[in-house]
């Protein structure tokens with residue numbers, strides 16, 4: 001699962017990337033980032049941590065997300081100013097928006113205005129998509145002289161009647177309704193404005209608690225494919241360097257329940273409709289990432305292909321139920337361990353043990 005961090009110059013992208021992934025890329029007030037950094041972040045999950053405390057395994061493996069830190073977009077720089085090759089391949093976008101004041105670091109547009117910046121960046125994505133779609137339509141028009149296949153004709157209709165008009169009205173494609181077949185048809189184009197997006201408002205240190213209510217309205221500014229989180233990058237940086245006890249105290253003083261970074265990570269995960277199921281034991285307590293709606297046999301395949309091939313049954317229990325009874329054996333004895341077949345749809349937070357035979 002890959003997410004591209006993008007935004008205007010000096011919004012705090014690399015600062016955020018460093019904290020998310022415990023990296024140490026240079027950040028600086030004056031010179032612009034030149035290249036894309038890539039690193040993996042662990043998704044914090046209190047449920048999995050509780051299971052770790054119960055099993056005390058040798059290995060603890062949370063779910064992960066991969067972040068790409070893309071150099072800042074130069075406004076009006078056109079598609080060239082985006083690292084398009086990298087951005088097209090990611091599953092979703094994280095737009096870091098500057099909402100902090102710093103007299104030493106003037107905003108390229110002369111003032112701090114997050115809503116304007118959200119629109120500016122959306123517009124860059126829309127322009128990049130527009131170019132791709134127009135080019136494709138030109139090519140289709142050329143081959144139309146020799147006659148289009150059914151498939152090509154359908155593609156042309158979709159691009160011409162739905163996609164192009166939306167882009168021309170400066171509407172991001174994530175906001176238009178498409179059927180499953182249309183969505184599949186478009187996927188190959190890897191259009192940027194169709195990707196789910198998480199908006200991260202990087203606010204001033206003193207506003208991180210004050211701004212919470214707006215933050216909770218996570219659907220603000222769009223449907224299910226766009227969400228918002230508020231952070232203060234320097235505060236998150238500070239938090240990440242504290243011990244767990246100090247963290248608790250610091251967060252309480254600020255009136256926060258958890259580091260905002262945890263919420264960025266979880267939102268990244270949820271943005272893509274991903275859920276986690278767990279495997280437990282003395283050897284390993286581990287999270288596995290699947291799409292919502294995945295059936296037991298396919299879920300088993302994420303652990304190992306043999307488990308899908310030789311799938312017999314899955315023993316399933318909710319994570320909190322397992323904590324309550326204390327072990328898989330106790331769950332079996334008490335009749336709370338369910339036996340599910342290959343068509344069973346695995347739910348978020350379930351502990352799964354696959355019985356298989358190859």
Ligand SMILES: Nc1nc2c(ncn2[C@@H]2O[C@H](COP(=O)(O)OP(=O)(O)OP(=O)(O)O)[C@@H](O)[C@H]2O)c(=O)[nH]1
Pocket residue numbers: 007008009010011012013014015016026027028029031032033070071072073100101102105202203204205232233234
């Ligand atoms: N005061 C303040 N400074 C910040 C904040 N976030 C980042 N900075 C500073 O802003 C400068 C730029 O931060 P970066 O993380 O490099 O920004 P960037 O978006 O990656 O910049 P480019 O990649 O060059 O576009 C650094 O000096 C940071 O320390 C913030 O919330 N408040």
Ligand SMILES: [Mg+2]
Pocket residue numbers: 013014015033069070071072
């Ligand atoms: Mg940077």
